Amino acid sequence: MSGIDATQIVLASRPDGRPTTDNFRLETTSLPAISPGQLLLRTDYLSLDPYMRGRMSGAKSYAEPTPVGGLMEGSGVATVLESKHPDFREGDVVLARTGWRTHAVSDAAGLRKLDDTLAPVTTALGVLGMPGFTAYSGMKMIGKPKQGDTVVVAAASGPVGSLVGQIAKRAGARSVGIAGGKEKCAFAKSMFGFDEVVDHKSADFAQQLAEVCPKGIDVYFENVGGAVWQAVLPLLNTYARVPVCGLISQYNSFPAGDSQALLAQTMHTVLARSLTLRGYINSEFAGELYPSFLGEIGGAVASGEIRYREDFIDGLENAPVGLIGLLEGNNFGKLIVRVNVR
Ligand code: NDP
Numbered sequence: 001m002s003g004i005d006a007t008q009i010v011l012a013s014r015p016d017g018r019p020t021t022d023n024f025r026l027e028t029t030s031l032p033a034i035s036p037g038q039l040l041l042r043t044d045y046l047s048l049d050p051y052m053r054g055r056m057s058g059a060k061s062y063a064e065p066t067p068v069g070g071l072m073e074g075s076g077v078a079t080v081l082e083s084k085h086p087d088f089r090e091g092d093v094v095l096a097r098t099g100w101r102t103h104a105v106s107d108a109a110g111l112r113k114l115d116d117t118l119a120p121v122t123t124a125l126g127v128l129g130m131p132g133f134t135a136y137s138g139m140k141m142i143g144k145p146k147q148g149d150t151v152v153v154a155a156a157s158g159p160v161g162s163l164v165g166q167i168a169k170r171a172g173a174r175s176v177g178i179a180g181g182k183e184k185c186a187f188a189k190s191m192f193g194f195d196e197v198v199d200h201k202s203a204d205f206a207q208q209l210a211e212v213c214p215k216g217i218d219v220y221f222e223n224v225g226g227a228v229w230q231a232v233l234p235l236l237n238t239y240a241r242v243p244v245c246g247l248i249s250q251y252n253s254f255p256a257g258d259s260q261a262l263l264a265q266t267m268h269t270v271l272a273r274s275l276t277l278r279g280y281i282n283s284e285f286a287g288e289l290y291p292s293f294l295g296e297i298g299g300a301v302a303s304g305e306i307r308y309r310e311d312f313i314d315g316l317e318n319a320p321v322g323l324i325g326l327l328e329g330n331n332f333g334k335l336i337v338r339v340n341v342r
Helices: 051-056 121-125 130-143 159-170 182-192 205-212 226-235 259-272 282-302 316-326
Strands: 005-011 024-030 039-047 076-083 093-096 103-106 150-154 174-179 196-199 217-221 236-244 276-279 310-314 334-338
Touching: 005 316, 024 316, 039 093, 039 121, 039 316, 076 121, 093 121, 121 130, 121 334, 130 159, 130 217, 130 236, 130 282, 150 159, 150 226, 159 174, 159 182, 159 217, 174 182, 174 205, 182 196, 196 205, 205 226, 217 226, 226 236, 226 259, 310 316, 316 334
Parallel strands: 150 174, 150 217, 174 196, 217 236, 236 276, 310 334
Antiparallel strands: 005 024, 039 076, 039 103, 039 334, 076 093
């Protein structure tokens, strides 16, 4: 035995609609001693991400569901406590698929060493990690913003939306953000340089969005679906591009309302305006684009040209409440759990 008792969180039951803390269970497990080729990791930071809601569901999707009783999946920043692997030493800090647990034994598959002299290590979970790459690849491969375009994105204060807005500006486009509440809207405008930010919780949201997009929308980066999509649809210009990245408003439940009418309206607009709607999972583009992403966005983060916001919660035991809140907009920036650091 390694002598380490790891605390972990497993899926206790599948949620029906909005998850509750009863859907999660905290457990303690003794880790085995590591074998040659393995490492013992201490999870310092755990990333909480919207995709985790999908894994809690039994429905068929692009990835296998987490089995009931199985460890909640997730990526973390971890410190190597012990190494029997030639490429890693005690004290190295790595990005790893730790799952929701305080310590993990790893065979080093998929580990990436992190260098905190280049950027704070937590950026590997946000702006310089999977969410940042999602924004970068979706804009590069599908959104393709040009000088003078109007680019719209929701969840504008989060890690994907905030980078989409900044990439739009770097391309010479006008960026319009959508966020929930006055504070997030004001912050997204001042911190991420959005030309306008509209509050999707205001009663006249659709009208406000139309007013700040007087020339229509050329790129709509879809993060949320539902009522936001309904407001965006009539504003899309001919040949508009729509990277379909996420539909967070639908992760807990499909919205009520006349879905047949919305589908018919969507398909009519796709045809009449020659729209390109393209769904994607970021991993599709990783082989082709990850090095250029790390070079370009890594450099811009280091120089301060690209900005980001992180939102920390303390203690692995608070991860369930964090994820539940993320799905409802309670986070303010990239949501990260401080597991073994304070
Ligand atoms: P965020 O940190 O931005 O958190 C999610 C945000 O979504 C909330 O803070 C909230 O912001 C917003 N939101 C929640 N419910 C609603 C709603 N009903 N209407 C409008 N906005 C809502 O998340 P990420 O940046 O990590 O992810 C953004 C999107 O990108 C998600 O849909 C996610 O699933 C998707 N994604 C897709 C990937 C892919 O490979 N295709 C990979 C990574 C992420 P606010 O309070 O401002 O409304």
